[in-house]
Amino acid sequence: MNQQHAHDPFNLQSSPPIHLQFVDLCYKIKIDKTSSNGAIQSLFKRAMDTDNMIEERTILSGITGMVHPGELLAVLGPSGSGKSTLLNALAGRLPEQCFTGKVLANGRKLSKSVLKRTGFVTQDDVLYPHLSVRETLIFCALLRLPESLSRREKTVVADAVIAELGLSKCANTIIGNTFIRGVSGGERKRVSIAHEMLVNPSLLILDEPTSGLDSTGAHRLITTLGALAHQKGKTVVTSVHQPSSRVFQTFDTVLVLSEGRCIYFGKGSEAMRYFESVEFRPSFPMNPADFLLDLANGTLHLCSLLTFRY
Numbered sequence: 001m002n003q004q005h006a007h008d009p010f011n012l013q014s015s016p017p018i019h020l021q022f023v024d025l026c027y028k029i030k031i032d033k034t035s036s037n038g039a040i041q042s043l044f045k046r047a048m049d050t051d052n053m054i055e056e057r058t059i060l061s062g063i064t065g066m067v068h069p070g071e072l073l074a075v076l077g078p079s080g081s082g083k084s085t086l087l088n089a090l091a092g093r094l095p096e097q098c099f100t101g102k103v104l105a106n107g108r109k110l111s112k113s114v115l116k117r118t119g120f121v122t123q124d125d126v127l128y129p130h131l132s133v134r135e136t137l138i139f140c141a142l143l144r145l146p147e148s149l150s151r152r153e154k155t156v157v158a159d160a161v162i163a164e165l166g167l168s169k170c171a172n173t174i175i176g177n178t179f180i181r182g183v184s185g186g187e188r189k190r191v192s193i194a195h196e197m198l199v200n201p202s203l204l205i206l207d208e209p210t211s212g213l214d215s216t217g218a219h220r221l222i223t224t225l226g227a228l229a230h231q232k233g234k235t236v237v238t239s240v241h242q243p244s245s246r247v248f249q250t251f252d253t254v255l256v257l258s259e260g261r262c263i264y265f266g267k268g269s270e271a272m273r274y275f276e277s278v279e280f281r282p283s284f285p286m287n288p289a290d291f292l293l294d295l296a297n298g299t300l301h302l303c304s305l306l307t308f309r310y
């Protein structure tokens with residue numbers, strides 16, 4: 001390993017930046033009410049309207065936006081508004097024939113090389129409960145890093161990622177699960193992120209990484225994601241269920257979904273000003289994220305206000 005790599009093991013693989021653009025994404029599904037079998041289902045079938053057995057549901061409708069290297073984009077919206085579906089589309093995980101519109105990386109369709117440089121952290125992380133944090137990441141490094149690297153170099157990369165994600169204190173603690181006490185919820189999420197960071201992705205997509213964390217843990221985790229974007233130049237997209245105002249301030253750009261439609265896309269710092277300019281303002285000072293979620297939930301009336309502010 002040369003001197004530069006010894007100081008910055010992330011450079012073991014070069015990872016060119018990714019500008020991600022998504023244009024007019026629409027995703028519809030057809031639900032065949034007649035497809036299920038079995039006695040109980042046939043009872044339902046008899047009770048249902050047999051003329052209209054195929055139902056079409058729009059999950060995403062005309063979603064457009066972009067995110068650049070060094071930026072953290074947060075996707076907000078109530079449960080079922082389409083956040084996970086959008087993230088899956090951005091990560092090339094939805095079959096192309098299922099949606100219309102374009103997802104472009106550096107102006108081109110998602111290629112295998114872009115997907116290789118994309119890390120995806122799902123809501124339900126699958127980790128071995130009996131391995132320690134360090135063992136988990138070394139094991140993953142041995143499997144995922146190129147064969148050209150020695151065992152020792154792969155261990156150096158794993159240790160660097162452990163330090164990068166603030167996991168040094170619990171490196172030797174086991175992951176654990178419901179039955180065996182292990183690392184905390186926040187540390188567990190960090191291990192899942194570290195898992196993806198091992199291959200030095202240029203684009204990191206995370207589905208609700210703060211779920212189950214308290215406000216301090218959520219803030220710490222989002223601050224780490226902010227650092228990956230702002231200091232390491234990664235392009236980071238994350239969905240967040242209910243960010244505190246402190247967490248909200250960390251986002252560079254925000255996309256708010258309401259029933260599959262985008263009601264705001266633009267700088268997080270400008271969201272309140274924008275809604276004020278169109279006569280939507282809270283009656284008392286409140287967390288901008290709560291206000292946006294109220295709008296998305298329809299708690300405040302939003303007569304089909306579609307915006308694109310960038």
Ligand SMILES: Nc1ncnc2c1ncn2[C@@H]1O[C@H](COP(=O)(O)OP(=O)(O)OP(=O)(O)O)[C@@H](O)[C@H]1O
Pocket residue numbers: 029059077078079080081082083084085086241
């Ligand atoms: N393949 C599918 N078949 C049926 N329904 C689907 C499918 N994919 C998505 N949906 C529906 O689309 C809607 C959006 O789902 P999605 O998981 O994207 O929402 P979400 O905003 O991530 O929700 P949550 O915050 O609860 O995770 C939901 O109502 C979901 O039930």
